[in-house]
Amino acid sequence: MDRKHGRTRDGGTTRDGGASRRRGPELEDAILDAAWDVLVEHGYHGFTYEAVAARAGTSRPVLYRRWPQRDDLLLATLTKFWQPIAVPDTGSLRDDAIGFLHNADADRAGMITLMSVQLVDYFRDTGTSLSELRDTLIAPGQATPFEMIVARAVERGELPDVPRSSRVVNLPLDLLRHDMFMTMRAVPEESIVEIVDEVWLPLLGVPRAPPTTSA
Amino acid sequence: MDRKHGRTRDGGTTRDGGASRRRGPELEDAILDAAWDVLVEHGYHGFTYEAVAARAGTSRPVLYRRWPQRDDLLLATLTKFWQPIAVPDTGSLRDDAIGFLHNADADRAGMITLMSVQLVDYFRDTGTSLSELRDTLIAPGQATPFEMIVARAVERGELPDVPRSSRVVNLPLDLLRHDMFMTMRAVPEESIVEIVDEVWLPLLGVPRAPPTTSA
């Protein structure tokens, strides 16, 4: 009919022109890696079978065989790369908080959050939202990072053991996320310190200067 | 050649099949209205010349003649519809805050914020961000709503006249926006009250219960 297979195979950017043919899990991993790259670089809009296949050095049918819907591919990709952010345990409430925000910011987690922003179209299509996606991806019944941080501070006696609204407890991460949303880039260290020192600690009743214990 | 004009003109959804032909500013207004609708309903992704023209009951060339680039059309649309949110003046700090958040939430402003989220692709394309867009659209040197609210409370003597970080002052709107981002829908009244009563007022040093003036 036409060329009928011509051993072209330069694909473009990623695969080496080598002869070996990947299979099974190895191939699947490579594809999800490529999918992740595409997602991070071009957002959901550019997250096409076309682009992912090209990036992975394979062809669209291979993707369709595994993930018939775009959502399947997206979910598989997110599931593979969505990892919890490390929660530091320094023995100090303030350092834990700042350290965690720092991780969330600098770590690939920052990228994750930024990238989630790129998913807005996906949320449109599916009628879901970022918070629902997050709930899907994190283990249920799990304590949030700042719940852990606060709990440890209470154990150490650094904070009194009183009930606190989850809004207040989780405030720092919300504010960090907000700044990321607004600026679309990593949040500077000063902002992190500001969030902790000027907002969160005062709210928890931690004095800014050396503890004067008031009256 | 072919049909050569057949007075078809039902366009679809919006224009009446009427005969009259709009011109100049009238037409332009109608197009921007349509553009706004499309943007709100389908986000930046669906914001195509095709869709806007169809919605406005006109044809793409008419749009291209006025706005050669998609950005031009988008900017024109945003500029026409971006309006400041009303800041209530109730004589009470708390009521001002809650009232403003309520306006921001319920008012078309809520839609604006939600819709801005849809612009992420635009930000990608242009390398800008939401905060930059906001700075472009609001008058420069203008006091933010919560700066006004706090200033008035200080005038009334409801708050002491001390310097406050802009992070703290503007916190409520940031938190509202964050919730909108995360849930992609209007924020419930409880959350608004929670933001004001459990976060903002305590941070400003306003006691929750009747003022006990501590020890």
Place this chain on the structure above:
DNA sequence: ACCGTTAGATACAGTCGCGTATCTTAAGGA
């Protein structure tokens, strides 16, 4: 009434992604 402007309809060529079908051939187990 005439006439320049331009709205609005349509066509066209091009691009990109979709989803599926087909065929070849490499890989790997029995």
Place this chain on the structure above:
DNA sequence: TCCTTAAGATACGCGACTGTATCTAACGGT
């Protein structure tokens, strides 16, 4: 070694959108 599985390379038809080019007819001023 043979034989099944599936990777990988096409191809095809489809639909959406892009920019541009025409042509017509309505509008509005003089």
